[in-house]
Amino acid sequence: MLKRITLPVAEIVNENETIRTFYFEKKLGALPGQFIMLSDLVTGEKPFSISECESGYFGVTIKKLGTFTQALFEKKPGDLLSYRGAYGSSFSISGRNVLLVGGGYATPPLYYLSKELLKAGAELTVVNGARSKKELVFCERFSNLSLSYQRITDAGCLGRAGSSVDIAQVLLEENHYDMVYVSGPELMMRAMRNLLQNYPELNYEFLFERYMKCAIGICGNCTIDPLGIRLCVEGPVLARDKIVQLTEFGEYHRNAAGIKEYF
Numbered sequence: 001m002l003k004r005i006t007l008p009v010a011e012i013v014n015e016n017e018t019i020r021t022f023y024f025e026k027k028l029g030a031l032p033g034q035f036i037m038l039s040d041l042v043t044g045e046k047p048f049s050i051s052e053c054e055s056g057y058f059g060v061t062i063k064k065l066g067t068f069t070q071a072l073f074e075k076k077p078g079d080l081l082s083y084r085g086a087y088g089s090s091f092s093i094s095g096r097n098v099l100l101v102g103g104g105y106a107t108p109p110l111y112y113l114s115k116e117l118l119k120a121g122a123e124l125t126v127v128n129g130a131r132s133k134k135e136l137v138f139c140e141r142f143s144n145l146s147l148s149y150q151r152i153t154d155a156g157c158l159g160r161a162g163s164s165v166d167i168a169q170v171l172l173e174e175n176h177y178d179m180v181y182v183s184g185p186e187l188m189m190r191a192m193r194n195l196l197q198n199y200p201e202l203n204y205e206f207l208f209e210r211y212m213k214c215a216i217g218i219c220g221n222c223t224i225d226p227l228g229i230r231l232c233v234e235g236p237v238l239a240r241d242k243i244v245q246l247t248e249f250g251e252y253h254r255n256a257a258g259i260k261e262y263f
């Protein structure tokens, strides 16, 4: 969808000091895992995953980092923003006993996914991990769903101490899951891929982030080695059969100029 839609921000929720959810009153019709290209009509446009999507509204949950997101954090309800999309592949809604593992500000798309999985009748365990209490988001929203919810921070200041991967390891040893979904920092996802090598029968899907410009498969900036998959079109959600082939995964990514940057 190339059409750009400009509309006022309906509501802004402060998740913590550096993360906010921006809500828009518009039927988006996106699937879990998809993203929009959001613009402030001045600074540019950037990709953001859908964290909530109902018939009359949708939300994106944004971490304040650089020029664009700092400009977004100046916005108030009623200010105009503009988006195109939704774009990309989505999480499959599959599995009866499902494990979802999130890390930091990449966790919110798993909230939208959780709601859709619950509607499909799945039993869910959600692990929400972050470096610090500050970075742990959507706790109340997850707690209000009918699922098993575990939160964890590196220092253990809220929930348990350790990483989401540590908890996932224990859960995988103690339970039988038939599907795993992961969204988090790439090094965390690489650790999850390594862990999941011990479960060759278990299917999984990860949500990838790469530098995106066009978001419609033209510029090639978001391709990932060695398959040349365009993550804005064939991704950002990839399944196990593709993930195991990625030599770039957890090693490097490309910046705006297409130059490799190692993790």
Ligand SMILES: Cc1cc2nc3c(=O)[nH]c(=O)nc-3n(C[C@H](O)[C@H](O)[C@H](O)COP(=O)(O)OP(=O)(O)OC[C@H]3O[C@@H](n4cnc5c(N)ncnc54)[C@H](O)[C@@H]3O)c2cc1C
Binding pocket: 035, 045, 046, 047, 048, 049, 050, 060, 061, 062, 063, 064, 065, 066, 067, 068, 069, 070, 105, 106, 208, 209, 210, 211, 212, 213, 236, 255
């Ligand atoms: C499919 C996808 C979904 C995403 N979902 C979210 C989300 O839900 N919430 C969220 O906070 N962030 C999300 N991001 C990352 C978000 O796009 C960047 O944080 C944002 O673009 C930062 O812009 P900036 O100018 O504030 O920061 P900068 O200082 O320009 O960059 C900060 C970081 O963001 C990355 N980044 C910058 N521009 C882009 C771009 N055009 N495409 C991808 N990464 C970029 C940089 O590589 C750098 O690591 C997503 C990225 C992708 C590809």
Ligand code: FES
Binding pocket: 211, 212, 213, 214, 215, 216, 217, 218, 219, 220, 221, 222, 223, 230, 231, 232, 233
């Ligand atoms: S961002 Fe241009 S091909 Fe993906």
